[in-house]
Amino acid sequence: MKFPDKVVVACRVLAHQGLARDVLGHVSLRTPGGMLIRCRGPRERGLLYTSAEDIHEVPLDGPYDLPGGYKVPAELPIHAETLRRHPGVNAVVHAHPPALVAADLAGVPLLPIVGAYDIPTMRLVRDGVPVYPRAVLIRRADLAAEMLEAMGDRPVCVLRGHGVTVTGTTLAQAVTRAVGLEHLARLSLDVVRAGGTLRPLPEADLAELPDLGAALNEEAIWRYLEGRSGA
Template identity: 55%
Template sequence: MSDGLDGLRRDVALGCRVMAHRGLVENILGHISLRIDGGRALVRCRGPRERGLRFTVPDDVRVVDMDAGEIADDRAGDYAVPSELPIHTSVLAAHPDVECVVHAHPPDVVVASLAGFALEPIFGAYDIPAAHLAAAGIPVHPRSALIRTAELAGEMVASLGEAPALVLRGHGVVTTGADVADAVLRALQVDTLARIHLRVRAVGSVPGAIPDADLGELPDLGSAFNHETLWRHHLAALEQDGLGLT
C-alpha cells in the first residue's frame, strides 16, 4: 500500500502479534483500531485467508470509515471489518483524546470477571502501572453480549466512563491509549492484575488492596521506562520467537 500509512499499519500488526504472544487473545479473536483523523481509523480486519492475530501482517490493517462502518481504502477486496467494530467507533467518537482502542479476550480476565471480584491494587512495586490502574478503579460492564450494535456499544461506553480500561464480564477487556503500545500495555496490566488475583485465591487466600501509604510510595518511573523500554522488550520477544515482522 502506498497511502503513507505503512508505518501505522505495522504498529497495529505488531500490537496484534504482541497480544497473541502474551496470551491476551486466542486464535482469530480480538482487534485493534488506531485513529487516523476525525472520521477514519486503521482497523485490524479479517481477510479470506485469516490465520489469527498471532500472524497479523500490515495488509490485514485497513482504513475504515468510522461513520459508515466499512472499509474505505482501495484494496478492500474480500476483507471485512470486525463484527464488534462498534466497540471502536463508539469509544473513538466519545473520547476525542483517545487514539487507539484494543479489544481482547484474556482468559484470566474473563475468569476473574465471572468470579465477581474487583481487580484491586493487591501488589505494589511488582507492576507499578498496573497498581495505579487498579487503584483508580477498573469498571466492569455487566453484559456478555457480542457488541455488534450502536445500542450495545453505547451501554459499554457508559460503563467505561472516563476510565482507560474496562472489563467486559464473561467477555474480555477494552483498553484505550495514546498509541498502539499504550493501549496494548494497558491490556497487559489488566491481565496481570487478574492473573495475580487468581493465583492468590488459588492458594486459599483472599487478597486485599495494599495500604494507601504503600501506594503513595510507588513513583511514576516515566514513559521512557514504562512505555518505550517495555514495548521494545515485547517486540524483541516477538523477534526471538520468530514472530516479528520482516
C-alpha cells in the same frame, strides 16, 4: 515504524501474551481519516499471524468497502464509538484475555495488591475497573454506547463473559495496559487458589511509588513485548 506496522505488532503481541485465544480480537489506531484497524481476511488466522495486509484504514461512520475479500470486524462499533466520544483516545484494544474473564466471573476483583512489582497496573486499577455486565457481541452503536456508559471516564472496561476494552493515548499505552491487566488477573487468581486473601496495599505504600514516566512504563515495555513476540 509505520502506523500500520505498529497495529500489526500490537496484534501479535496481544496474542503472544495470551490475550487472544484464537481468531478473536482487534486493535485500532486513530488516523486523520478515521482509524487503522485489523480486519478479517479470506484466510483468517487470528491475531498471532496478523500481517500488514490485514490492516485497513476506514472511516468512523462507514461505508466499509474493502478490497481482497476483507471485512471490518463485527464489533467495529467498539472502536468507532470510543474514538468518536473520546477525542483524547488514539488507540483501542479489544481482546479476550482468559484470566481477566475468569477473574470477573469468579468474583475476584482487580485490586492494587502489587506495588513496585508493576506500578503502571497498580495505578490503573487503583480507582477501580468497571464492568459491562452483558456478554454480547457489541455489533451496534447502541450496544457500544452501553459499554461506554459502564466504562465512564476509565481507560478500561471488563466485558463480562466476553473480554476487555482498553484505551490509550498511544498504541503502546493501550497494549501495555491490556497486558498488565491480564498479568494482574493471573496473579490474583493464583493468590486465591493458594488460599490467600487479596488485600489492597496501604495508602502510605502507594504514595511512595513514583511515576516512572511513559518512556519506561510504556515505550520500553512495548519494545520488550515486541522483541519477545518476534514481531
